[in-house]
Amino acid sequence: MQPDAVDNSDYLPADIGHPPIIFGAGGPLRKGSQAPTPPRSVVGIGNKVAKPDYSEAKIVLAMVGLPARGKSYLSNKLMRYLKWLEYNVKVFNVGQLRRSRARQKAQQSGIQEDHTSSYFSHSNVEATKLRDELAQDSLEMLIQWLKDGGNVGIHDATNSTRSRRAMIEARVAKEKGIYVIFLESICSDPAVIAANVALKVSSGDPDYKDTSREEAKRDFIRRIKEYEAVYETITEPHLSYLRITNVGDEVTLSRINGYLQSRIAFYLMNLHVKPRSIFVSRHGESQYNVDGKIGGDSSLSPRGLEYAKALPGLVRDNIGTAPLTVWTSTLQRTIQTAQDLPYTKLTWKSLDELDAGVCDGMTYEEIEQAYPDDFANRDEDKFNYRYRGGESYRDVVVRLEPVIMELERQENILIIGHQAILRCLYAYFHDLPQTDLPYIKIPLHTVIKLTPKAYGCDEERYMLPIKAVDTHRPKPHVQQLEVPLINSTREYYDK
Numbered sequence: 001m002q003p004d005a006v007d008n009s010d011y012l013p014a015d016i017g018h019p020p021i022i023f024g025a026g027g028p029l030r031k032g033s034q035a036p037t038p039p040r041s042v043v044g045i046g047n048k049v050a051k052p053d054y055s056e057a058k059i060v061l062a063m064v065g066l067p068a069r070g071k072s073y074l075s076n077k078l079m080r081y082l083k084w085l086e087y088n089v090k091v092f093n094v095g096q097l098r099r100s101r102a103r104q105k106a107q108q109s110g111i112q113e114d115h116t117s118s119y120f121s122h123s124n125v126e127a128t129k130l131r132d133e134l135a136q137d138s139l140e141m142l143i144q145w146l147k148d149g150g151n152v153g154i155h156d157a158t159n160s161t162r163s164r165r166a167m168i169e170a171r172v173a174k175e176k177g178i179y180v181i182f183l184e185s186i187c188s189d190p191a192v193i194a195a196n197v198a199l200k201v202s203s204g205d206p207d208y209k210d211t212s213r214e215e216a217k218r219d220f221i222r223r224i225k226e227y228e229a230v231y232e233t234i235t236e237p238h239l240s241y242l243r244i245t246n247v248g249d250e251v252t253l254s255r256i257n258g259y260l261q262s263r264i265a266f267y268l269m270n271l272h273v274k275p276r277s278i279f280v281s282r283h284g285e286s287q288y289n290v291d292g293k294i295g296g297d298s299s300l301s302p303r304g305l306e307y308a309k310a311l312p313g314l315v316r317d318n319i320g321t322a323p324l325t326v327w328t329s330t331l332q333r334t335i336q337t338a339q340d341l342p343y344t345k346l347t348w349k350s351l352d353e354l355d356a357g358v359c360d361g362m363t364y365e366e367i368e369q370a371y372p373d374d375f376a377n378r379d380e381d382k383f384n385y386r387y388r389g390g391e392s393y394r395d396v397v398v399r400l401e402p403v404i405m406e407l408e409r410q411e412n413i414l415i416i417g418h419q420a421i422l423r424c425l426y427a428y429f430h431d432l433p434q435t436d437l438p439y440i441k442i443p444l445h446t447v448i449k450l451t452p453k454a455y456g457c458d459e460e461r462y463m464l465p466i467k468a469v470d471t472h473r474p475k476p477h478v479q480q481l482e483v484p485l486i487n488s489t490r491e492y493y494d495k
């Protein structure tokens with residue numbers, strides 16, 4: 001095969017956006033789960049990897065915290081991570097339920113409920129009762145969803161009094177095999193609170209859709225004060241809980257047991273909210289790319305070397321004097337691409353390209369000829385197809401978990417990687433589904449800048465005007481996956 005030449009003649013940053021969707025990966029089994037389906041042999045020499053059985057993992061994760069303390073941010077981050085580990089996760093947002101019920105009421109009876117700050121006052125007995133009912137109803141829906149096959153249901157509400165937590169605890173205790181943990185978010189940094197308030201009033205929050213920004217801000221601050229008047233931090237010694245203070249500063253754990261709860265705790269311990277960007281680029285064009293071969297450990301082609309020479313300028317234009325660490329795989333094409341970058345470098349074995357096993361070093365035409373059944377099988381379910389003696393995309397996602405954890409902990413990072421690896425990382429940051437993941441376009445000689453935002457990730461692409469082959473193989477007989485739109489607005493609002 002001689003891949004088509006691609007002309008990256010524009011050095012253009014492109015702003016693009018997308019709606020988030022789901023994507024997941026394998027991981028260790030919980031004690032007591034049924035045995036996973038063993039890898040299924042397919043016609044041919046490879047096999048298919050099965051999704052792990054998480055059917056016994058059932059957790060209610062109840063958020064605790066004042067408004068504007070990042071509860072929805074944490075809920076959504078955690079959901080994305082756990083979905084990536086292939087758990088079935090859903091956020092049940094009580095504010096969203098309140099708004100949709102109020103809309104129904106207005107349609108049916110014409111009565112508009114007042115949801116300004118007085119609605120959230122403890123002295124408003126009627127509204128307090130309504131709010132408790134909404135929290136209970138939301139919990140009921142969550143429990144039903146867990147019974148129907150969910151793993152982690154996140155109760156996204158303030159749950160800021162002992163009595164509310166006692167209600168949740170008592171209700172969950174009635175369900176065999178379902179456990180509750182509380183996640184309290186405390187924020188004492190006025191700048192972060194102010195930013196969260198600004199986000200609430202400026203991001204199209206339906207609570208303030210017909211209100212001026214100034215009035216919305218005043219009202220939201222009054223609402224926070226109403227909650228503060230009755231707020232009780234978690235002190236109940238018997239509860240399982242995690243308390244996060246100023247995301248990234250301090251995490252307190254109490255009665256956290258078991259694999260899934262520990263994973264949740266570990267992930268939350270690694271989060272921070274400092275502004276930073278993650279840059280990703282494939283290695284420069286390699287000799288194997290030019291020859292149309294997959295895998296191997298070839299060195300860069302002359303055009304690949306040109307890219308390596310041009311890369312430091314592009315990175316410097318973007319990052320200026322800010323600190324940056326460069327991560328490469330252990331393969332020489334990534335190390336060569338990074339060789340002129342004047343930053344600290346780290347080599348990760350986990351970043352090595354998907355192992356094509358017996359097909360390593362072959363062209364796609366050679367694979368099709370030698371293993372026609374495998375070629376077809378891989379096209380049919382590329383995420384799960386495992387090369388004989390090699391890996392599947394699912395295997396790669398599992399081995400990338402420590403990389404993701406470290407990426408959450410770090411600040412500015414540039415990853416010089418490989419096509420399959422960068423697809424997996426990209427899918428994590430943009431919450432893309434497994435079926436689309438193996439077809440994400442990550443062209444050569446392009447730097448992708450990902451900037452995590454409160455609710456998603458912004459993206460810019462910088463293409464260097466150095467020609468390279470196109471190694472992308474589209475999904476056969478299927479409409480092409482468009483480059484996703486990047487959307488960093490709050491995703492949990494009523495649609």
Ligand code: SIN
Nearest residue numbers: 094095098157158159
């Ligand atoms: C809300 O209605 O917006 C939040 C409800 C709550 O948890 O207090």
